[in-house]
Amino acid sequence: MDYQYIGKDIPVNDSRAKACGQLLYAADLHLSGMLYMKLFLSPVAHGIVRSLDVSKALALPGVVTVLSYENTPDVTYNRGRVRATEEAPDQETLFSRHVRFVGDRIAAVVAETPELAQKAVSLIQADIQPLLPLLTPDQALAQDARSIHEKDGVVRLPQIGYGDYASAQGEEFSHHTSSQRVSHIAMEPHCTVADYKPASDRMTVWTATQSVFGARSAIASILGMPMSHIRVIKTPMGGSFGCKQEMVLEPLAACAAKMTGRPVMLRFSRSEVMLCTMLKHPLDSHIKVKFSPQRTITGLQLSCRLDAGAYQTVSPDYADAISKKLSWVYNIPNVEYHAVSVCTNTPVSGSYRGWGGPECALIMENMMNAAARRFVMDPIELRLRNILPPYATSRINNFSLGNLPLEDALLLGRDRFGWEARKERLARQDRSGRYLRGIGMALATHTSGYFPRRGDWGTVVVKMEEDGSVHVNCNVHDHGCGEVIVFRSIVAEVLSISPDLVDLPEGDTAYNALDNGCYTSRSIYVLGRAILDASNLLLEQLKRNGSQLLGCRPEDLSHRDGALFVTKQPQRRCTYSQIAYYVADKGTEALFVSHTHVPISNPGPAAAHFAEVEVDTYTGLCRLVDYLAVHDVGKALNPALCRGQVGSALQQGLGLVFCEELKLDPKTGRAMNADMQHYHVARACDFSKIDTLFIEKPDEEGPFGAKSVGEACYVPVAPALIAAVNNALELELSDLPLDPPRILAALARKEREKEAVTP
Amino acid sequence: MIINFVLNGRPVSRDLLPQRRLIDVLREDFCLTGAKESCGEGECGACTVLLDGRAVHSCLVLAGQLEGHAVTTIEGMAENGELDVIQNAFVEHVAIQCGFCTPGMIMSAKGLLLQNPDPSEEEIRIALSGNICRCSGYAQIVAAVQDAAKRLREVGKA
Structure with missing residues (x-):
């Protein structure tokens, strides 16, 4: 079909304004009489504020007010709730006397300038009675996280699945995967401007949010205002990847505007973004899979543990979502899924690009790649024996996955990447040298809607x-x-x-x-x-x-x-x-x-990713050599922007696998690298060419046949990169990140094992 | 103290506290909000401007350092509403997505091309390594800079 505009590489609508620096993001707004808000955060991981002295802050000329748990609504809410009817644990308040992580909100200053607000924050004194911090899920589970929250400190999901794993026949294969705290690093730090007019009781909020109605709902319920009195306007967004999904800044800025009757800007620094919004969940998983002699999967048992951080927010739903995605790629007759979401005295975990999909793929694809090595099988061949056919029905939730061309993605990718030729070349590489190369792949799908x-x-x-x-x-x-x-x-x-x-x-x-x-x-x-x-x-x-x-x-x-x-x-x-x-x-x-x-379908976009990686065995640093992403998008409505999504997914996936981790001091729970100087992301010099191949088999319902791509492309990146490293080093690493210390430690362990065997 | 410097081609003279950051002076005193703050410590490049033709992080330059120097911001790139060659290349190559890194990225590219009119791909990647983009994987950005360099060489401007 010949289209005029669909399928063309048309630049983003406001790119000329962006290229000239003319587009106004929330932090660029300036309202007459605008005040600036700065948070006073807990310096301890767990404690009760015995007394709070804000007198010196209030005495500073230019300070308009100080907000704290003493003078703001004591309404508990869940920052992830979009509509009031959603069932989710309510554990959070605007400010808290019971502080539950380093970075929890105790108070905030509102002042005439940002500098004054910052200075006044440093004058606030809090006398905090320390409580024993529970910094790991193990510590928290030992007492059901009761010291953190009276209720729902630990949420155990009821068993999910179908069939009966215990009666499934075949050889059992066990595998373990874990991943770390990661920050989204959207380039635009969070910012909200709220303007309240007391005479008319009208609130206007400008914010880079993923849900204006979610923000409105949160403000209305916390401040007790009619929804018709609140207007929330989305501002241009400098990236989100999930970090601007939950309602964090909006209720705070709105509360400050209501208390002062003046416009208030709340803008987070990079450190505050990393500590006080959300992070990707630390994940721990154990999977058991039974394979028939033909190497088809007969059953799967998965147990996942998510570290929710100090408040549950969306974590129980997230844990649930991981299970949904278990029956979208492979034909698995018996599935048993257990999950627990545990509160700890650490920064809050929440939505991150893919909502459980990348976690599911990380576990499943690591397992498949490890099983292929165990069975001495080609990983693509193992997948070809297990993938779902087009128009398969998801066994969980019982709906059609659409034309789902998983086989096409595998075969086209194998061919385009030159998989077999690379395999042969790498089999001949000199394994005594400093640099070792390996290839890996992963397969995935995702949602296109709810x-x-x-x-x-x-x-x-x-x-x-x-x-x-x-x-x-x-x-x-x-x-x-x-x-x-x-x-x-x-x-x-x-x-x-x-x-x-x-x-x-x-x-x-x-x-x-x-x-x-x-x-x-x-x-x-x-x-x-x-x-x-x-x-x-x-x-x-x-x-x-x-x-x-x-x-x-x-x-x-x-x-x-x-x-x-x-x-x-x-x-x-x-x-x-x-x-x-x-x-x-x-x-x-x-x-x-x-x-x-109202949609009546939700096709899974198939994606197969292929990577070649070089590992420096002296330093433990890994370098991306080549990457191919094969994506079934139904129809690439704007191919350049689809490729942009893939590049961005690789940028975040490289970080997840090789270098990104928000590290906490294991004794105090304080973040050790909550800034860009110490938290490293992939840069232009870390990238090689990315090859993207689109499969365009139109979906029946999507516009012009299109399916989703934005999260789908992030889903298989990490397991493909991990497989390439394991292939290079002939190792079985599956605890992220694969940073230099971990790679060097694994190589040293391997060397010791070799020496132990060779007398 | 009164500080005299050149801003986007025009001489300016302002009473500024010398310890203020250039990014704050630009955004607050001159309403030039094109330079963005993302990390505040010279790691991400979103606030990049040119100081005497060299790319610098405006969050790491203080007002007191400006005396007698020339600052060019993203707002100083277009002439009479006509986008500069690099800006046009970024638009045409779909090298702009969320746009938050774009002004800094374009200023870094400008700084590079002023020093080196014919950079290799590797030189471009290294020059832009102080600018983080989380949206694109950098491929389109590198292509835009390569194309802009070519066009500038063709018109003999660089």
Whole structure:
């Protein structure tokens, strides 16, 4: 199919403004009379504040007020809750006397300048009675985390699965995987501006959030305000990857604005982002898998433990999500899943790109690669014997996974990566040298929306202006990866007008219909389809009116470049603008469509990733040599932006595997590297060429056949890289990160074992 | 103290505390919010500007160091609304996603091309290694800089 705008590499809509430094992010906003808020954080991992002395801070000229647990609402909430009806543990308050991690909020200063606020924070004195900190899940489980929370300090999920693992036949294979605390490092640190007008009791909040309605709901419930008095507007987002999903800053800034009656900006420093928002969960997992003599899986038993940090927030749901993804790639007749989410006196864990998908793949794909080595089988061959066929039904939740071309992804990738040739080349490498190379791969899928979970829909308004340009109103939350330009391209394709003539502002509770926000990679699949359908309805309306204007039947009309024409007599034509004026003059209707789309499917996008890595056995440093990502995207609506997603996934995956870890002092629980000087991410010089191959077999429901890509591409990265390292070193490493100390220790252990065997 | 320096081609004279950071002076006193703060310690490059044609982190430069020097920010790159060659290359190569690293990335690229009009891919990657992008994997950014360098050489500007 030949499209005008779909499938084209169109730059992100606001890229010219971004290139000129003109786009205003939340931290660039300045309101008249704006105040600045700075948090006073707990210096201890666990304790009770006996007394709080804020008098010196208040006495500092320019300080307007100090907020603390003494003068703010004592409402417990869950920062991850989007709608009030969601069941989730309520454990958090705006400020707390009982501090549960180094970085927990005790108080905050609001002052005329950021410098004054910072200075005043240093004048606050807290007398804290220390409590025994529980810094690891083992310590916390020993007493059910009761000293941290009276209730739900430990959440054990009921057993999930199907079939009966115990009766499954075959050879049992056990494996263990663990991963560490990682920060999202979205380039834009969190920032919220809240403005409250006491006379009218109206609150406006500008914030880079993934859910304007979630932020509104949190503010309304904590401050006891009617939702209609609160307007939350999403600002341009300098990246999220999940870190701007939970409601952390919005209730705090709104509370400060309400108390002062003035606009308040709360902006986190990088350290505060790393300590006081969310981190990727430390994960510990044990898996047992039974294989038949033909090496097909007959059963799987998985036990996962998530370190939730000081508050459960979304962790129980996260633990649940890992199980959902167990039956989306391989045909497994018996599954038994156990999970526990444990609170500790450490920074809070929460949503991170993929919501359990990357964790599931890390466990499953590490296991598959280790099993292939055990069985002396090619890892691709082992997968070919176990993958689900197209249109398989997920055994968990019972829904179709769509055309799911897992086999295509494996075979195309094997061919394009030159897997067999690389294998032969590496088998001949000199293993006595300093540098060793290895290859690895991993297979995955992901969601394209919430279905069959309820509560997923997309409501869109599309209207045409008198000049034929178009406004679209939809609760979009672009993280910076380009959803807005893709949505504009969808409208432009349907109507055959330039995407530049389509305006599509983002999330705003005053103008959008209720909607969850940007979660679970749903935007393109759910909102994109809603926008496509609404655009088609507008086109129908245009044709109905155009047919009156041109004296023909609607079905006689075609459209191109902003005009309708009689298909068989193209000279009989009228522009959209002429129709818009005709409709306005007629005065009986508006060129305005409101449409709600409710998805009835949730196809899994298949992804196979292949990596070649070189390990320096002297330093333990690893270097990426080559990378191939094969992605079933249904249809690449904007290939350049899809490739951008893959590159970004690799950037975060390289970090997860090789260098990123927020380290806590094992005695005090204090972060040892909560800044960019000590927390390292992959840079331009760490990358090699990334090859991306798209499989474009259209999905039935997605817009133009598209499925999700944004999280799917992150899912298989880590296990593919780990496999390449293990292949290079002939080791079985599966505890992340594979940083130099860990790699050198493993090599030394291997050397000792060799010496023990060789007399 | 009164500090005299050149900002985006125009001489300015301001009473500034010498210990203030350049990024704060630009953002607060001159409303030039293109330079972004992301790490505040010279590690991420989001606040990069040019000081006498060399890329520097504006979070690590103090107002007192500016006397007699020339500062160029991202806002000083476009002329009469026309994007500079590097800015255009970033747009056309879809090297801009969330955009938070973009101003700093473009200023680093400008600093590189002023020093080295014909950089190799490796030289570009090293020059941009002080600028973190979390959205792209850098491929499009490197391609944009290569293309901008080529175009600048063609018009003989560099």
